[in-house]
Amino acid sequence: MTKKKNLRLNSVSVGAEAVIHVILAAFSLCCIIPFIFVLIISFSSEDSIRAIGYSFTPLAWSTEAFSYAFDKLPQIWRSYFNSIFITVIGTVVSTLMCALYSYVLYRPDFRFRKFFNFFSFFTMIFGGGLVPTYIVCTQLLGLRENYAALIVPLLVNPFNIIIMRAFFKSSVPLELIEAATIDGSGEYNTLFRIVAPIAKPGVATVALLNALAFWNEWYLSLLYIKRNKILQPLQALLMELQNNVQYLNQMAGQMGASAINEAAKMPSQSLRMVLVVLIVVPIACAYPFFQRYIVAGLAVGSVKG
């Protein structure tokens, strides 16, 4: 009986449900259609793109761009590896740092809580600016031409710390920690065996945000990877191709005929779309993985009543 009542309480009328479904379906379509379009363009022949532009129904299909990318551009594979490597290492380390940092900020018995809170929050309001940051990174920390340059600058994100701290506050009651202490649990035991399992959804959220940030990063590569371009992540490679084409179009007035000749050297449009496909697929696969933890976590509680 109660079950039935609950069901009715949560249910909406058929009409409303239909409307919601239509809206959600339309939204999903809006998200997926551009990707399908990109996929189609990547399989379109270059002649077709030239003749009728981008189209859902190209005049001719071709896998030439894919085979070119796989056979002729070893850098794509290296960049692929770089992107995955940076994302995995970066996500693990930055999520760990974020969780540990926000855990101490959440504990009211930590004496320097205020200072460290301010210490991270301050950087959200005042940044050092591009050039000073660049000088510190390259000259003081040696972050250039190496993987560290692509990972270290993104490790601590104050925004994620705030999210994580708020999550600890709302879902991990202090009573729980007190109870654990009374039961004789040490600090590490409390953190890893009691708090961590409850904090899983928060950690997963932050990990997802971090993974996205590392996967989508190209600017660090532009600044810090110049001579050793073997380390370029995939996003940087795509950005470079895209910027090249744009720059040459813009500069045609100043550079004259040279710009047109140089533009002819640029990879075909379908090849650029191949890169987009290669970039989107792995990160799209990461979503369901994280989603499991987030949904599961929402149903789990710690203190009853």
Added chain:
Amino acid sequence: MKKLLSLLLACLMLAGVCGAYADEALEPVTLRVWFHGSTVTPDASEKVMAEVNAYLADKINVTIEPIWGTWGDFDQATTTALAGGDEVDIYFTCNWSANEYNKYARDGYWVKLDDMLDAYAPELKAAIPEGIWECAITNGYDGMGIYGVPALKDTATQNCWDVNGTLLAELGYDVDAVCEAGLDYYSDEFEEMLQAAKDAKGGDFYPLLIEPAVLERMVTHSSIITGDLNGANVLSYYYDAEHPSADIGSTIVNKFGTDEFAKFAARTYEFSQKGFISPSCQSTATANDYRTATQATAEYLFGTQSYAFGCELDFSNARGIDVRMVPETAAYMDCTSGQGAMMAVSITSKNPERALMFLNLLNTDPTLMTMMNYGLEGFTYNTNDDGTITFIDDARATYSPWTNGMGNIRILPPTDAQGVGFWDSFSEYYNAAETLPYGGFIFDASEVETEGAALANVFAEYAFNLMSGAVDPAEVLPEFQAKLEEAGINEFVSAAQAQMDAYLAG
């Protein structure tokens, strides 16, 4: 133990002496050179640089560490690196990139080269014509002087009509005769040809493919004043279309305040109203992409093109039509073309004299220039019996620096497409270009910076629309003019004119 130590010490001293001896020759140094517009993969770079460095070790004992800046990342990355004091020895610079030659010379980022040139790069000094060196003289941090080595490339400007000969023939015109006679933007024949193309190809076809700023300079016969607002030129200097060096009493004027401009804008608006100009050409958001795409598919009759020697061949091949270039003006040399590609030695360089020795060799030694620019024989190209080279396309695609950005390209071997004797005709064409009456004048706009910023805003609001024929000049031009005056165009023009007078007097 003591014996061992003293032995070691003796060995060390001996090594020191040997080292000192080697010093008498040239100490080995590594130079970082930052190029622009490169399409070079890491593997190809490694392969070519191994050979280049082996060659350089014998010549000047230098190892090159190239930074292959691409078109897209160059601007942002170099300005940050310059500001951050990166240890780079040689930077590509020019008057149209973000690390603008004159500005960075003024701010003290480049080494002044005047005295060092004679000592370390005498061949280079001799190889580049005096007129081009003059363009490199700028008012830098350490006074007037040369702060960068200009590239001996397509060093002249000539504005041409880019004619789709195939379409013109289809329309029943005698292509050779039309091209021979030249084209006049204001003539009835010009309009008739556009109308004929429009009638033949239908309503969606726009026969006049323009780049508005180029069209304006071309039709009014005005030159860019080097140092004018970047990407928003508000200054004009009119020259004689047939003899650019002839002094016709021109002064620097407000580009938009002249009768020539009014006439040009009215004509362009008329063509736009008749449907000769695509609306895509009239929006800054789409103009560049549209032009590139339309050139590639050859769907135009007349276009505008700043000419480079031999480009009609490349264009004909790329577009699959008969592209003709019909000159609107004679070729002229000014600092905009003279400063089109340069190499500057950075003040962060620990070995500026060695950097200059490298530039000296790069610009005078065909073997080195060919290796740097075209790669290695058997890898990126093969040499033919007649001395031309044929590229191995796949490999060349992985090693393809920007040819013009490298330096003296006239010492390169001709490609099979260019044919034997190409570089001779190339040099002949560019050496024949006349210098504009104001010679190597460069405007330093730093004293009217406030006016410049205000003018750039006004320019962005009106100029493109007027030059592309999107708006009626009868209504908009007076309004634009008023806003320019408010923003301080008169101060800007007189500052430029005063500097030019001083330059010509001195």
